[in-house]
Amino acid sequence: MPGIKRTAAQTDGAVADSIHPSRKRRVDYSEADAQLAKTYNDLADEVPAVRLKAAGTLLKRLSAKSPSQVTFVDEALTRLVKGLCSGRKAARLGFSVALSEVLRLAFELAYEHHATELRLDAVTGKIVRLTEPEGKVSGQESREYLLGRRFALHTVLQSNVALVSTVSDAEWQNFLGAVAVLAKQKEWLRTECGAMLYEYLESANGSRLSSDRVQFLISALREQQLLRTPEGIALWLCIAKHWPEALPKDVWQKKDPLSSEELLQVKKIMQGSSTDESQDASIGKTSQSGTRQSQPSFAWRVVLMELFSRKEKLFRKFWEESVENGLFANSSSAERKALGLQVVCLALSTAPVAMLRTVLGPKTLHIIVNQRAEPGRYLYEAAKLPLNLVISRSKQEPAAAAQLFEVLVAQGVFDQNTKTKTIESILHQADTEALSEIVSTVSAQISRPAIESESQSEGRRRALADMLLSLVRARREPALLFTDEASTGSVSGLTIWLETLMRVLVEFGYCKPTLQPSPALSEGSRAVFRARLMSCLGLLMDQPPNDAVKASAFVAAELEATNIRFYRPISDQASQALSSAKESRDEMTSQKDSAALLGYKMLFDLSMLQVYNEEADSIEALQDLGATFQAAQAGSESATMLIELLLSFISKPSVLFRKLAEQVFSAFAGELTSESLQSLLDILQQKESLSGQQALFGQDGDDEADSEDDDGEDEDDVDAIDVDDMSDVELVNGEETNSAEPATSGESEDDSDGSSDAESGDDDVEGEDEEAIFDRKLADALGTAGMDEDSDEDGSDMDDEQMLALEPHLATIFSERKKDSGKKQDNKDAKENIVNFKNRVLDLLSIYVKGQYANVLAMDLVLPLTMLVRSTTSKPVAEKAFAVLKQYFEACNKHKTHPRPDEHEACLEVLAALHTEMALGGSKLHANACSRSSLFLSKVLVALDQGHYKRIAGMYADLQSEWYSDPKSRVQGSVFTEWTSWSLATRKQAQQK
Numbered sequence: 001m002p003g004i005k006r007t008a009a010q011t012d013g014a015v016a017d018s019i020h021p022s023r024k025r026r027v028d029y030s031e032a033d034a035q036l037a038k039t040y041n042d043l044a045d046e047v048p049a050v051r052l053k054a055a056g057t058l059l060k061r062l063s064a065k066s067p068s069q070v071t072f073v074d075e076a077l078t079r080l081v082k083g084l085c086s087g088r089k090a091a092r093l094g095f096s097v098a099l100s101e102v103l104r105l106a107f108e109l110a111y112e113h114h115a116t117e118l119r120l121d122a123v124t125g126k127i128v129r130l131t132e133p134e135g136k137v138s139g140q141e142s143r144e145y146l147l148g149r150r151f152a153l154h155t156v157l158q159s160n161v162a163l164v165s166t167v168s169d170a171e172w173q174n175f176l177g178a179v180a181v182l183a184k185q186k187e188w189l190r191t192e193c194g195a196m197l198y199e200y201l202e203s204a205n206g207s208r209l210s211s212d213r214v215q216f217l218i219s220a221l222r223e224q225q226l227l228r229t230p231e232g233i234a235l236w237l238c239i240a241k242h243w244p245e246a247l248p249k250d251v252w253q254k255k256d257p258l259s260s261e262e263l264l265q266v267k268k269i270m271q272g273s274s275t276d277e278s279q280d281a282s283i284g285k286t287s288q289s290g291t292r293q294s295q296p297s298f299a300w301r302v303v304l305m306e307l308f309s310r311k312e313k314l315f316r317k318f319w320e321e322s323v324e325n326g327l328f329a330n331s332s333s334a335e336r337k338a339l340g341l342q343v344v345c346l347a348l349s350t351a352p353v354a355m356l357r358t359v360l361g362p363k364t365l366h367i368i369v370n371q372r373a374e375p376g377r378y379l380y381e382a383a384k385l386p387l388n389l390v391i392s393r394s395k396q397e398p399a400a401a402a403q404l405f406e407v408l409v410a411q412g413v414f415d416q417n418t419k420t421k422t423i424e425s426i427l428h429q430a431d432t433e434a435l436s437e438i439v440s441t442v443s444a445q446i447s448r449p450a451i452e453s454e455s456q457s458e459g460r461r462r463a464l465a466d467m468l469l470s471l472v473r474a475r476r477e478p479a480l481l482f483t484d485e486a487s488t489g490s491v492s493g494l495t496i497w498l499e500t501l502m503r504v505l506v507e508f509g510y511c512k513p514t515l516q517p518s519p520a521l522s523e524g525s526r527a528v529f530r531a532r533l534m535s536c537l538g539l540l541m542d543q544p545p546n547d548a549v550k551a552s553a554f555v556a557a558e559l560e561a562t563n564i565r566f567y568r569p570i571s572d573q574a575s576q577a578l579s580s581a582k583e584s585r586d587e588m589t590s591q592k593d594s595a596a597l598l599g600y601k602m603l604f605d606l607s608m609l610q611v612y613n614e615e616a617d618s619i620e621a622l623q624d625l626g627a628t629f630q631a632a633q634a635g636s637e638s639a640t641m642l643i644e645l646l647l648s649f650i651s652k653p654s655v656l657f658r659k660l661a662e663q664v665f666s667a668f669a670g671e672l673t674s675e676s677l678q679s680l681l682d683i684l685q686q687k688e689s690l691s692g693q694q695a696l697f698g699q700d701g702d703d704e705a706d707s708e709d710d711d712g713e714d715e716d717d718v719d720a721i722d723v724d725d726m727s728d729v730e731l732v733n734g735e736e737t738n739s740a741e742p743a744t745s746g747e748s749e750d751d752s753d754g755s756s757d758a759e760s761g762d763d764d765v766e767g768e769d770e771e772a773i774f775d776r777k778l779a780d781a782l783g784t785a786g787m788d789e790d791s792d793e794d795g796s797d798m799d800d801e802q803m804l805a806l807e808p809h810l811a812t813i814f815s816e817r818k819k820d821s822g823k824k825q826d827n828k829d830a831k832e833n834i835v836n837f838k839n840r841v842l843d844l845l846s847i848y849v850k851g852q853y854a855n856v857l858a859m860d861l862v863l864p865l866t867m868l869v870r871s872t873t874s875k876p877v878a879e880k881a882f883a884v885l886k887q888y889f890e891a892c893n894k895h896k897t898h899p900r901p902d903e904h905e906a907c908l909e910v911l912a913a914l915h916t917e918m919a920l921g922g923s924k925l926h927a928n929a930c931s932r933s934s935l936f937l938s939k940v941l942v943a944l945d946q947g948h949y950k951r952i953a954g955m956y957a958d959l960q961s962e963w964y965s966d967p968k969s970r971v972q973g974s975v976f977t978e979w980t981s982w983s984l985a986t987r988k989q990a991q992q993k
Helices: 006-018 021-042 048-063 069-085 090-110 120-130 141-160 169-185 187-202 211-223 230-242 264-269 299-310 312-327 336-349 354-361 362-371 384-396 397-411 414-418 424-430 432-447 452-474 496-510 523-538 545-561 572-589 595-610 620-631 639-650 655-671 672-684 690-697 715-717 722-731 746-750 763-782 801-849 857-870 875-895 902-918 924-944 948-965 974-992
Strands: none
Touching: 006 187, 021 048, 021 384, 048 069, 048 090, 069 090, 069 120, 069 141, 090 120, 090 141, 120 169, 120 902, 141 169, 141 187, 169 187, 169 211, 187 230, 187 299, 187 763, 211 230, 230 264, 230 299, 264 299, 264 312, 299 312, 299 336, 299 414, 312 354, 312 384, 312 424, 336 354, 336 424, 354 432, 362 384, 362 414, 384 397, 384 424, 384 655, 397 424, 397 974, 424 452, 432 452, 432 496, 452 496, 452 523, 452 857, 496 523, 496 545, 496 722, 523 595, 545 572, 545 595, 545 655, 545 974, 572 620, 595 655, 620 639, 639 672, 639 801, 655 801, 672 801, 672 857, 690 801, 801 875, 857 875, 857 902, 857 924, 875 924, 902 924, 902 948, 924 948, 924 974, 948 974
């Protein structure tokens, strides 16, 4: 009414009353649907936990009892099936999980509560209807719908509706018909549906199906002509294993597609070719695949696994027909060969060990090697996949390594051809049993390399010898090399494979093989086998002496046993020396093993090997060793003589003899005398030149050798060469191994100005002097020495008699020039030899100071090593000399034990000599060596008597005074700083005590 005002509550109530009831229901529905929409959206989330939570929420909502429950479930089925047709995010994964659970609920309502709209027939029809594209769609959209149907039908299987007894046979048959129709549409769908059915039949629930239900599957496949497809064969084999009574008789002979009578048909089917058109029309036929297979059907795995369980002959026949002569046929496309390589990968990962040789057949390996030859090949990367499987199989099953090795090694230098490390990896993975088979395979290949060309067979045998060396290098674990004689009954103490390997190298290196090799072994091949034997022994020298001696003893015994079959006769002198050495060696067997005795045993074994190798002076060395051993047995001092023998060993360019010398020296280090130690120091004091080499080895030199000593050879020419790097022909797969140790001194890093100022001469200047001398001699001979440079006279007015008279003079001049050039090269070679010899001696001294740091004799090394840092022309020698000093000082500090010499004055004289050495100057490394050596002696002297400090301080004061007054003094100022710091530190320590 006019003039009457309404309250707010009345106004709201009036508005609410004016809203139509249907509008209110729509608002209520939209609010509830918002939560449901979120649940469906979460089903497509990429996070698995979110998807599972959403599926649980949906199932909880649909499980609630209500009059509309069937309607809600039916609507959910529609929504979920449509969702499976979406490629969005993880929609298919989430919707599949939800649909599988909802279907279980739906079938429960259908068959227990009689909800006919949720029966299997209705659900199958709904799935087919909802996944049928409407109108004209793109190829990708059509694919999405077909995938959605496949996933939906898969969820029906996962719901286990087939096990529900109230599900009629007609409904189950209708469902299987829908699956078969889908499989018929596309080749990739056939694989998807076949895999889906096979997975279900092999599952725990699927295996509970009745034979009648399985027969309906056979009928559905037969109706759609899918039995003669790869997937049909896989399903047939599965049914034959669990329900053989369900199989019809008129499809395959003997009801077995893998029978020998059917292999030709199976080959065509597995390759995607059509079957024989004469086959029964009711069975149907497949057509040639028109699309590229990016990966093999799951049926390949099923067929291969079935064949693996049968006779090897059947598998070999199938593999040769289907893969070797099928997928890898010469006329096959690159795509088909790529498919074949994937099938090979399947077989390599699952085949029994005995069948691996068949898997890697000739054509398979030809494809792999051919495709890996160049990076630009179409299947270059694909061809590496089988090789990766070979390595993986060897790692997982070491027993398979021997079979795989045998197949690959027959292809020649396989790793080199394929640019991989396949064989090398197999050798790393093989167990002891496989190693024995591998060595036997190599031996057979050496004897019969299957190469007619003599030059090719020689290269092949060299590669096989390298392979044996690689095997020892790769498997140096003690458990793989040595056995316990007491528990195994082994006589040599070596494992069987190592015994066989050593015997192979001895057989082909020294003997007349029992089975004549073809082609015959050349002297070059024999030399390679002998060198590889030496290298193997060198590697085994790294083992503890009681193990290392087993290897050397075994080789010595083998050589003695095969002496009657030695491929060339041994001289009488060598035979007598070997016989005498054997007597000494046998004498040791009755004595208790000690470090020294083990050292002697190895020396005898390797010295005898040198005699068999017919090395220079080897007989004399073996005789000297026998005399030394007998002297030691009689109680005489034989250390000096033994050191001389060890020096002859380390002077050889051989890793084996260097390691042997180090082993033996370590055992005898405590028995060294001042005289024997001086033998080592004498080498360090030799000139690094031709005259030094002649003096060291007692060679007869020319009178002019001394004039060539300081020819100014470049330091870099020597530093870059280490004879050990080339010893024992240490070449494997064309690469040279490096056994040189790096410099151990950190202080030497800032020594950028070279290791010594003792280098003199300049190559360019020297070259000019030689040219000037040559020109002068030539001018004298021609009579043109006094001619002016601008004169036109060139001596061309000589007559024939004068020219003939000059000919002898010219020949003499050019001969002398050639001789001078040869001497220069000899000097360079001699310098390299001496430098390497000094390095080896320093290695021995490093062993000595490590174990004999408390021995007073070790102090005799301080001054010579310090002088060597300055005098050597090789920076590595200087660094190694300093490293030995440093190791000596640190060993004393670490063990808190210093030598205590009786003759203090002699020690002070050495200290004075060190101060004199400081004044000579040199590199920073030399100054550091002088300072540390001086402080070490000071510490020793002060520890003996505190009164020595005053005298030492006076020596430092005199040196500092000379340094201060002489601007040209070469003493480094850091020497005095370090002395002061040491004094302060020791004074503080004394006060704390």
